[in-house]
Each structure stands twice: as C-alpha cells, then as structure tokens.
Amino acid sequence: MKDELHLKREILEILSVDCTKTASEIAVMLNQSEETVSLLIRQMEKDKTILAYRAVVNRQKVESTKTQCIIEVTCSPQRGVGFDAIAQRIYKFPEVRSLFLISGGFDLLLIVEGETMKDICFFVAEKLATLDHVKGTSTHFLLKRYKEDGFILEDGEKEQRLAITP
Amino acid sequence: MKDFRAEVIKNIPPSGIRAFFELVIGMEDVISLGVGEPDFVTPWHICEAAIYSVEKGATSYTSNLGLLELREKIADYLCRKFDVSYEPKKEILITVGASEAIDLAFRAICNPGDEVIIFDPSYVAYVPIVTLAGGKPVVISMVEGDDIIFDVNKVRENITNNTKAIFINYPNNPTGKSFSRDELIQIAEVADEFDLLVVSDEIYGELTYDYNHVSFPSLPGMKERTILISGFSKAFAMTGWRIGYAAAPNYIIEAMMKIHQYSILCAPIASQIAAVEALNRGEKDMRLMRKEYHKRRNVIVDGFNKIGLPCPHPEGAFYAFPSIKRLPFTSEEFCHTLLKEENVAVVPGTAFGKSGEGFIRCAYAASMENIKAALTRIESFLKRRGLNVSG
Incomplete structure (x- = not known):
C-alpha cells in the first residue's frame, strides 16, 4: 500500500x-x-476529514432568491483565546455559511446567506455589529457570480479540437 | 495536360488518419478517442503572457534560431530535468512544432538512399518525412502477438552499410510504449558500434507514468550522436502554438538552420514568448495534467483488459493500443463498424504502419466520462456479437 x-x-x-x-x-x-x-x-x-458530499450549484440557473454577502469584521482579540471565542459566537449563527480569520486590514471574513437583503441587514445591524468585541463591519452584497469552487459559471467554451488528429 | 506532381509525392500514400477523419466529420454525438492532442486548454497564464506581448508590440521576427531567452530556458530545463547540457547559443533551434524539427533533422542528414531505422507502428509522419528527405525508411516491427516488445537483435539484423540513423520515439505514439534505461543503453551500444546517429523524438517525455523519463542524449557518449527533438505541445497543452525544438551538436544544428532560415525564417514570436512563460511558471500545470492522464491511463487499460481486448501496458503519452486480434475484423473494419454502430471514434492501428494491424489506437486525452462511456459502448458492440469475454 x-x-x-x-x-x-x-x-x-x-x-x-x-x-x-x-x-x-x-x-x-x-x-x-x-x-x-x-x-x-x-x-x-x-474522523471528519470528509465533512459532507454535495453538489456545486450554479444558482443563477435556478433563479435562487437567496442573497449572499461577504462581511469584513474588525474585532478585538481576547486574552487567552485570541479571536477563537468571538469567532465561535459568530459562526453559530446559521446565516453564517463560512468564516475565516485572515490577515490584513480586518480580522474575520464571513460569507453570510439570507432569504432577502433585508434579512442580512437585520443580521448585521441587530446581531453581528452589536456583539461585544466586534469593532466594525463592512458588508458587500454579491451581485453576480463568475466562478464558484473552481467552476466557471458561464456556459463553457466549445470543444475546439478536431475529432481525429494524428 | 500532364500530371505536374513530383514522383516522390505521388508514391506517398495518403494518411490513414485523414481518411478516417473525413468519415467522422459531420457525425453527431460521436465520442472520440481519436484525438492526438491534450483535452486541456493551454494554462491561462501562458495565454495571457502571449496576449500581453502582442499588446506591447512583440510582432516582429526573432533570430532564426529563436529567442535566446527561450533557448536558455530550454537548456536549463533539459539540464535540470534530464541531466543533459546544451549550449543555448549554438546547440538549440526553435522550430514550428516538433514536426518541423523532425523534417529539418532528416533533410539535414539524409543523402539519397541513406537508411533510417524506424520502429513500427510509428507516428504517421515518420516514414513520409524520411522518404521526402531522400532517405530510405527501414521499418522494424515491435509487435509480438498482442504485445509491443523492443528487441535490439531486430535492429542489428537490419543494419547495412547504408544505415545512417535510428529514429526513436518514446513514449510512443500510437502505442504508449516507452524505453527503459536498459533498452536505451542497448540502442546506444548499437549506435556506437555502427557509428550511427540517433534521432530521438521525446515530445511525450514528460508524460511518463511508471518511472522517470531518461533522455537519450544523457546516456554516456550519446549527446554527440543524437538529435533530440521535443516541444511544448503535449506536456504544456500547447499544440496550436506550434513550438518545438531540436537540440544537437552545433554542426547539425547549423545544417538544420540552413533549411529553417530559408523555409520558415523563425517560429512565431508570440508563441515563443508563451513557451518562455510555460518554462518559467508552467511546470505545476504540467504535473497536474500528467496526474490526470495517469488516472485515465489506469482506467482505460483496466477497461480494455476487462472487456477482453488485451492492452499492452502504455508507460507514457496518452494512448492505449489494445489488440483486437481475437475479433473477426481487421483494424479498419472494426473502427468503421464501431463508428457506425456505436458512434465511438478510435483510430485503426494500420494508420501507423503495417504492424498496427490487429490494434486500435485510443487516446485518453478525453474526459473520464467520455472514456467510460466509450468503453461501455465498445463492450455493448462486442456483446451484441457474442464477442465479449464471457461469450
């Protein structure tokens, strides 16, 4: 083996x-x-190396009404736990699809999904921005998807090769 | 009016591949395992480098030998990967695909009647190119039953006073057969003993799966008697860019250059710049493509063996060459009937020489889905005739 x-x-x-x-x-x-x-x-x-098996969906094909946004969050780390505690409080919200600690001008990057733009605004204003240790948020709504998980979402280019070549 | 064509052209038979292509063209829903080029498109950073160069005005001729930067990168690459050193200013020539390099090589070395040993089956262009250069192809079959076997004795038996060169291609199109170091050493010994040149087409060298490719000129004493031919088409998925190269002793490169400078002048500059980018940052892409071909190789070989078409183990390139000798068809009949009944295009082994009778070439430069669908269709074709292994 x-x-x-x-x-x-x-x-x-x-x-x-x-x-x-x-x-x-x-x-x-x-x-x-x-x-x-x-x-x-x-x-x-x-051992949870494989978490799930699922499809990569081109949502534009199914006219999904769901809205997604990327939210940059600046927050204060806490003694002994760094950003882990605040991250945990944030990722428990079901609206948060992904959460990353990143380097640069802000600390956490969230991908948040809601049924409507209003849902997301509510989540940011009422839940996220009001958390202790969250110092600021910057929300970017996704307008169009070009590439998802390595897949280009526009209809593929046609096969250019001849059917038989030496 | 008289027939104006030259005798030599009249006597060259039309390509078997072309005849088959004419049949396939226009058919709908064909799964083709007949395409001898990568199904990947050229990595975007390579395309982008060429686009940028054109935007910046790189639209001129280059040196006849090709951009020095590209020749330097090739020399570095050959040294790093295959342990063979070439002087970029004198010993490397950039050509329009490896095909031009092969053409130049034989036009540069062949006097009328010089014999060139070619293994059969072989790439469709080899015999015609040697013939057009005035040489005499001496074809040696590598087929033994359902297998492809190298036997150095066959080479020795075919050497005459007129033998000038041995032409090798490994990994091979159409069989996928490569040469191990031991086999190459046997060829080197013959070349040394009979004072022969070796033209070594290693265009598929990077697509070797079971061991590391050994480049012929890296063998002791062989650099001085080798014309190494390679290019970017296969490993970097750059077929349409038409960039190949030859590496050889200076006096041979100079001879090849004489023809190249009058007939071609130089390879297109944007393509040469793309090739520089391929060598600068493309090796990772190449490794990923090789990995994918390797998986497909395993699937297609396993598939053919399971449906009772024994497949000689292809160590490289992207071709499987299963035997259909147990079936009541010639290669051509099989391919035509399969195409008609199952819409699967494979190429008759005879397109690559007489020894290809009883074999079909199946390129696995196709998606895994298409490879599997083609295997399923071939299996149904056999079952319908009671020719599947279980009867």
Missing part, C-alpha cells in the same frame, strides 16, 4: 472534484484495491 497519508490526499483530490466517484472507480484510477480505498474513505468520514 502506498504511504497512507499520500493515498488519502489522492482520494480527497478525486472526491473534491467529483464526489460521486465510487470506491471501486477510485481504486482503478489509483491502481489500489477497492478494500483499501473504501477503508480510507470510511476512516476520513469518521
């Missing part, structure tokens, strides 16, 4: 591109036994 960590990375790479690939298909691609691949996938599901 290849080095286990290396093999796990290879499996994750395949599943990150297409989570519908079966253990048997992955085993052929990596020249491994199906049992080995199944075992490693189960291990990664159990």
Whole structure:
C-alpha cells in the first residue's frame, strides 16, 4: 500500500472534484484495491476529514432568491483565546455559511446567506455589529457570480479540437 | 495536360488518419478517442503572457534560431530535468512544432538512399518525412502477438552499410510504449558500434507514468550522436502554438538552420514568448495534467483488459493500443463498424504502419466520462456479437 497519508490526499483530490466517484472507480484510477480505498474513505468520514458530499450549484440557473454577502469584521482579540471565542459566537449563527480569520486590514471574513437583503441587514445591524468585541463591519452584497469552487459559471467554451488528429 | 506532381509525392500514400477523419466529420454525438492532442486548454497564464506581448508590440521576427531567452530556458530545463547540457547559443533551434524539427533533422542528414531505422507502428509522419528527405525508411516491427516488445537483435539484423540513423520515439505514439534505461543503453551500444546517429523524438517525455523519463542524449557518449527533438505541445497543452525544438551538436544544428532560415525564417514570436512563460511558471500545470492522464491511463487499460481486448501496458503519452486480434475484423473494419454502430471514434492501428494491424489506437486525452462511456459502448458492440469475454 502506498504511504497512507499520500493515498488519502489522492482520494480527497478525486472526491473534491467529483464526489460521486465510487470506491471501486477510485481504486482503478489509483491502481489500489477497492478494500483499501473504501477503508480510507470510511476512516476520513469518521474522523471528519470528509465533512459532507454535495453538489456545486450554479444558482443563477435556478433563479435562487437567496442573497449572499461577504462581511469584513474588525474585532478585538481576547486574552487567552485570541479571536477563537468571538469567532465561535459568530459562526453559530446559521446565516453564517463560512468564516475565516485572515490577515490584513480586518480580522474575520464571513460569507453570510439570507432569504432577502433585508434579512442580512437585520443580521448585521441587530446581531453581528452589536456583539461585544466586534469593532466594525463592512458588508458587500454579491451581485453576480463568475466562478464558484473552481467552476466557471458561464456556459463553457466549445470543444475546439478536431475529432481525429494524428 | 500532364500530371505536374513530383514522383516522390505521388508514391506517398495518403494518411490513414485523414481518411478516417473525413468519415467522422459531420457525425453527431460521436465520442472520440481519436484525438492526438491534450483535452486541456493551454494554462491561462501562458495565454495571457502571449496576449500581453502582442499588446506591447512583440510582432516582429526573432533570430532564426529563436529567442535566446527561450533557448536558455530550454537548456536549463533539459539540464535540470534530464541531466543533459546544451549550449543555448549554438546547440538549440526553435522550430514550428516538433514536426518541423523532425523534417529539418532528416533533410539535414539524409543523402539519397541513406537508411533510417524506424520502429513500427510509428507516428504517421515518420516514414513520409524520411522518404521526402531522400532517405530510405527501414521499418522494424515491435509487435509480438498482442504485445509491443523492443528487441535490439531486430535492429542489428537490419543494419547495412547504408544505415545512417535510428529514429526513436518514446513514449510512443500510437502505442504508449516507452524505453527503459536498459533498452536505451542497448540502442546506444548499437549506435556506437555502427557509428550511427540517433534521432530521438521525446515530445511525450514528460508524460511518463511508471518511472522517470531518461533522455537519450544523457546516456554516456550519446549527446554527440543524437538529435533530440521535443516541444511544448503535449506536456504544456500547447499544440496550436506550434513550438518545438531540436537540440544537437552545433554542426547539425547549423545544417538544420540552413533549411529553417530559408523555409520558415523563425517560429512565431508570440508563441515563443508563451513557451518562455510555460518554462518559467508552467511546470505545476504540467504535473497536474500528467496526474490526470495517469488516472485515465489506469482506467482505460483496466477497461480494455476487462472487456477482453488485451492492452499492452502504455508507460507514457496518452494512448492505449489494445489488440483486437481475437475479433473477426481487421483494424479498419472494426473502427468503421464501431463508428457506425456505436458512434465511438478510435483510430485503426494500420494508420501507423503495417504492424498496427490487429490494434486500435485510443487516446485518453478525453474526459473520464467520455472514456467510460466509450468503453461501455465498445463492450455493448462486442456483446451484441457474442464477442465479449464471457461469450
């Protein structure tokens, strides 16, 4: 068996591109036994390396009414816990889809989703900005998506190659 | 009116690939495993570098040899990756694709009647290029049953007083076969013993999956008797940019340059600048593409073996070359019938030489979905005739 960590990375790479690939298909691609691949996938599901399997959706195709925004947050770190405590208070709100601690002019970057723009305004004004240790917020509503998770959302360019070439 | 064509052209048979292309063109919903070029588009940073250069006015000729910066990058790359040193000012020539480099090589070395040993099956252009250069192709079959085998004795048996060169291509189009270091050493010994030149087309060198590619001129004593040919088309997904190169001793490069300067002048400057970018920042893209081809190789070879079409293990390039010898079809009949009934395009092995009879070339420079769909369709084709492995 290849080095286990290396093999796990290879499996994750395949599943990150297409989570519908079966253990048997992955085993052929990596020249491994199906049992080995199944075992490693189960291990990664159990230890939460793999959190979920889901589709990357082009929301513009389904005319979703949901609104998303990116919110930059500046906040004060707390002794002993740094930004972890305030981050925890923020990520528990279901509106927060993603939360990152980042370097630069602000501290936390949130991706927030709401049914309407009004919902998000309410969340920012009533919930987020009023938290202790939050010093300021800057909210940017998403207007159009061009690329999502590595996928270009406009209809793809046509195959340019000839059908048969030497 | 008389026929104005030259005799040599009249005698060159039309390409089997072209005939098959004419059949496929216009058909709808064809899954093609017949495309001998990457299905990836050129990485964007490479395209962008070329666009920027044009915007900045890089629209002129370059030196006949090609941009010095590109030749320096190639020399550095060959030294770093394959442990072979070339002097960029004297020993490297930038060409319009590796095809031009091959053409120049044989036009530069062949006197009428000089014999060139070519392994069969081989890339469609090899025999015609040698012929057009006035050389005499001496074709050696590498097929043994369902397999592709290198046998140095066959090379020795075919050497005459007129033999000038051995022409090798590895990993190979159409078989995917590469040469191990041991096999290359056997070729080197023959070249040394009979004072032969080796023209080594290593365009697929970076697409080697099972071991590290060994470049022929890196073998002891071989740099002086090798014309190394390579390019950017396959590894960097840059087929349409048409940038190749030859690396060889100075007197041979000078001879090739004489032809190049009068017929081509230089390779297009924007493409050369794109190639510089490919070598500066494109190796990561190339590794990712190679990794993807490697997975597809495993899937297609496994697939053909499972449906009972034994597939010689392709160590590189992006071609599988399964045998159909157990089926009641010639290669051409199989490909035509498969195309007609299942809308799957594969190329008859005979397009690559007589030894290709009983084989089909299937390019896995296609999406995994298309590879799987093609395998499923081929399996149904066999089942319908009771030709699947379980009967």
